[in-house]
Amino acid sequence: MSLHAHRGRDRGAARRGALRASSRALPLRACPRMAGARGAQVNGNGAPRFQEGILEALSNAPGVSGGEEAIRALLADCARERVDSMEVDPMGSLVARIEPAKSSRGAGRSRGGSRRGGGPHVMLCAHMDEVGLMVTAVEKEGRLKFRRVGGIDPRILPGQPFRIGPRAVHGVIGALPPHLVPRADRDKVTPADDLYLDIGASTREEAEERVSVGDYAVFDTTYEGWGTTRKGKAFDDRAGCAVLASLIQRRPPVPVTAVWSVQEEVGLRGAAAAARRVGPDLAIVLEGTASGESPGSPLEEQYPY
Known part of the structure; x- marks a missing residue:
């Protein structure tokens, strides 16, 4: 789906009442294929290395809008040792706070007057749910x-x-x-x-x-590698979830709140609620879209652009 296609989504979602949090405890079971995410691997330029095992686990797991529990459990297990705090918000989104590396910390105030250090408070968001x-x-x-x-x-x-x-x-x-x-x-x-x-x-x-x-x-689709191509279900937006889970394996230079949101496919609900609750200085959304390689695609949707 092209990015601009989201503009016509349900604008009234943010005005609806929040869903009640589940009374069930959040399971944090380890996934063998995600074991590689335990190490803080980095590329030559110092950026965290993408953990493909996370993408495979997330793609194979079920998580239709409103039923994201399995995805949330996998991500929580992957992230909990790399973040300073973690919670499930009233909508069901997984929200994790990561303070900046000590060398990046400094005095300052974020929007709303709360203390923070190391630059603007950034919210990174990817949605867990699938159609x-x-x-x-x-x-x-x-x-x-x-x-x-x-x-x-x-x-x-x-x-x-x-x-x-x-x-x-x-x-x-x-x-x-x-x-x-x-x-x-x-x-x-x-x-x-x-x-x-x-x-x-x-x-x-x-x-x-x-x-x-x-x-x-x-x-009923299983993740596979076809040469340099990857096949699986729900890459929108398990690819974004895996990128975000890989990014937090290294402590950022600025304060970051990572949000794996719910119910994006039925009205952007989880992200809208989380953004209001977190109140960041800026937000970056990690989202999947069409490859732009299909014959007959409009010029503005084709790749390379």
Whole structure:
């Protein structure tokens, strides 16, 4: 998605009431593939080295908007030994504070009059959530009806495999086969409301033993390396989350608040709430967008620019 496409998102999100914080304790389980993030590796220019293992773990984990718990747990485990404080805000975003290196500290006041040192207070933000589906009904034949969470193009849905709910039940999007569709409708995009998830169940009771109404579903895609290219789901914005998690492996020269936000795909909600709560002097958002390499892309969206 191009960056300017976000401008039309829900402007009323910031005026809505904050979600209640979960009563469940925040799990901080280590991920073996993220073990490399424990060392503060740096590039030749002194910048922290990107930790690809973090991206792989984040890409493979589920985290549809409103259900970012697994992503938050991975990031908290990666970050907690590198930050000075960490909390989960009322929206569910993970917020970590990192004071500057001692050599960079100095006297000063940030916006609002609070003491700080080493330059402006910077907020770095990347969103944890991804687009996906939510199960809305279980039909008597065992099929699952769903609604889209975030901006999923209905053209790509038929035939797509998904992992559903906390048990990662496998399912696939089904629709009428072409030879049963009227000829005049065969070239039309099937509305999402006419599609269903098939998990191989033949009755409602069988399906309900495996999934529940309200369960989220994520694309069943596994992270892979194809030469210098990486394939996976949710690079928007797990790539930004991994960059931010890599950056904090080294203490910054200025005060930094790292925010891994929730519910970006349904209205920029977590970032808007965090920005008001943190009150930084400036903010930098680490976001994914289209590669600009697809044939037919508008000139302003093409790469190289």
